[in-house]
Amino acid sequence: KERNPVSIAIGVAYAFSNYMIGYSWNIMWMDCIMVLPLIVLGFIRLMEENKPGLYAVSMFYCLYCNYYIGFMICIFMVLWFFAYRHGGIRKFFVHGVRFAFYSLLSGGMAAFSLLPAYFGIMSTAAGDMKLPGLKWYGSIYKMMRQMFFLTKPITNQTFDGNVNLYCGTFAILAIFLYMFVRNISIYEKLSKLSILAFLMISFNAENLNYIWHGMHNQYGIPNRFSFLFIFIVLVMAYDVLRNIKNIPQTGVLVGGFLSFLFLFLCQKNVY
Numbered sequence: 001k002e003r004n005p006v007s008i009a010i011g012v013a014y015a016f017s018n019y020m021i022g023y024s025w026n027i028m029w030m031d032c033i034m035v036l037p038l039i040v041l042g043f044i045r046l047m048e049e050n051k052p053g054l055y056a057v058s059m060f061y062c063l064y065c066n067y068y069i070g071f072m073i074c075i076f077m078v079l080w081f082f083a084y085r086h087g088g089i090r091k092f093f094v095h096g097v098r099f100a101f102y103s104l105l106s107g108g109m110a111a112f113s114l115l116p117a118y119f120g121i122m123s124t125a126a127g128d129m130k131l132p133g134l135k136w137y138g139s140i141y142k143m144m145r146q147m148f149f150l151t152k153p154i155t156n157q158t159f160d161g162n163v164n165l166y167c168g169t170f171a172i173l174a175i176f177l178y179m180f181v182r183n184i185s186i187y188e189k190l191s192k193l194s195i196l197a198f199l200m201i202s203f204n205a206e207n208l209n210y211i212w213h214g215m216h217n218q219y220g221i222p223n224r225f226s227f228l229f230i231f232i233v234l235v236m237a238y239d240v241l242r243n244i245k246n247i248p249q250t251g252v253l254v255g256g257f258l259s260f261l262f263l264f265l266c267q268k269n270v271y
Helices: 006-017 018-024 029-050 054-065 068-083 087-110 111-122 140-147 170-178 186-204 206-212 227-241 249-269
Strands: none
Touching: 006 227, 018 029, 018 227, 029 054, 029 068, 029 087, 029 227, 054 068, 054 087, 054 111, 068 087, 068 111, 068 186, 068 206, 068 227, 111 206, 140 186, 140 249, 170 186, 170 227, 170 249, 186 206, 186 227
16 A cells, blocks of 8 residues: 555565575466465455455466465465454455455456366375374474574475474564554454464464365475465564554563563474
């Protein structure tokens, strides 16, 4: 909605995140990750102005380019819909019908690509889907440490419990400062933090991980949906920078303390 240098900084952080660096060799995913901000922008226009063009076209392009990452983005957009502040029960249902219709329309436009891919996969060994039981890959503190500076990007490895999360040190501080921005509603704050928590659990829980990866186990490239976590963190960082004057001094102090406490807990519990 606004043109300012903060948008450039956040865009660069998204483009140079560890996810992009680590998985940039997998070119077929990059189009979907590039178009995600346009999908979310289109979603906002669809909800607030009833203008479906950008959302329908960008979602179609995403599904056409790569059904696999597109599937993850579709799940994410459902979560984003519930996180959005609709402004009443009536608007929630009106927005829900609008969102469902144009999402299905986008999928229908990409059906010429999606249907052959689906039938092709189902005719192979990959078509055997069996949800695993609840199992943790390892320490969630070790996963959260992947948000810190000098974290080496993961390109590929056999361990499924690792994840690319680094997108700038300020992003960690922004998560805690975000809670103290005065002109952002409690609902928006809690909903975004809830999605972050759910994604973090999904990185570490084998059954949730299995669902995010299109009802398949990940092989060699762990947590391929972590760009969604990075995106939300950077949206929160943008809101913090844009509303920096609306954060009280006590909020800055408490947010800074909590970020250092977060760092301490991750370092203390990782071994």
